[in-house]
Amino acid sequence: MAHSRLTDVIHSLFRVVIGLLFAFHGAAKLFGLFGSKTAQLGHWPGWWAGLIELVTGLLVLVGLFTRPAAILASGTMAYAYFVVHQPAALLPMQNRGETAALYCWIFLLIAAIGPGAYALDRYLPDLRATATRHRQART
Known part of the structure; x- marks a missing residue:
């Protein structure tokens, strides 16, 4: 199977869209955006889930510490x-857990295949090497 530039673009766009949508879920919980009810500050699990969704969504969006x-x-x-969902019924169609199940598997896929060609993670080795050279130059 040939790897093309189009594959790189689609892979990265997939990551960006998923990260953005997930960050929106977190922002909705934390700030009451998009007609959502704001989670009470520090309340478990709603507020913490919102914080995790916002931060991980943004990191995945830009491709930084993606895995x-x-x-x-x-x-x-x-x-x-x-x-939250499974105790109500076994299947996602019955317990309104489709979104949670889909995000779970989508993020597992992103962790497995990585961030794609267009991600900030691609620049981390260069930044580390530059920082190492600067430290060595000072000593």
């Missing part, structure tokens, strides 16, 4: 599904 952020986001959605 760890995606793993945390996936785990958060697994928790949401099994603790």
Whole structure:
């Protein structure tokens, strides 16, 4: 299978769109945006879920620390599904847990395949090398 520039663009666009949508969920919980009710500051699990969704969504969006952020986001959605939705009914169609289940698997996929070609993570090795050279030059 040939890897093309179009594949790189689509891979990165997928990550950006998912990160943006997830960040919107977090912003809605934290700030009452989009007609949502604001979670009470520090309240478990709603406020903390919103914080995790906002931060991990933004990190995935820009492609910075993408794999760890995606793993945390996936785990958060697994928790949401099994603790919040699954007790109401077994299947996502019955317990309104489709979004949590989808995000869980999507973020697991992003963690597995990485951020794509157009991500800030691609520049981290260069930044580390530059920082190391600066430290060595001072000594």
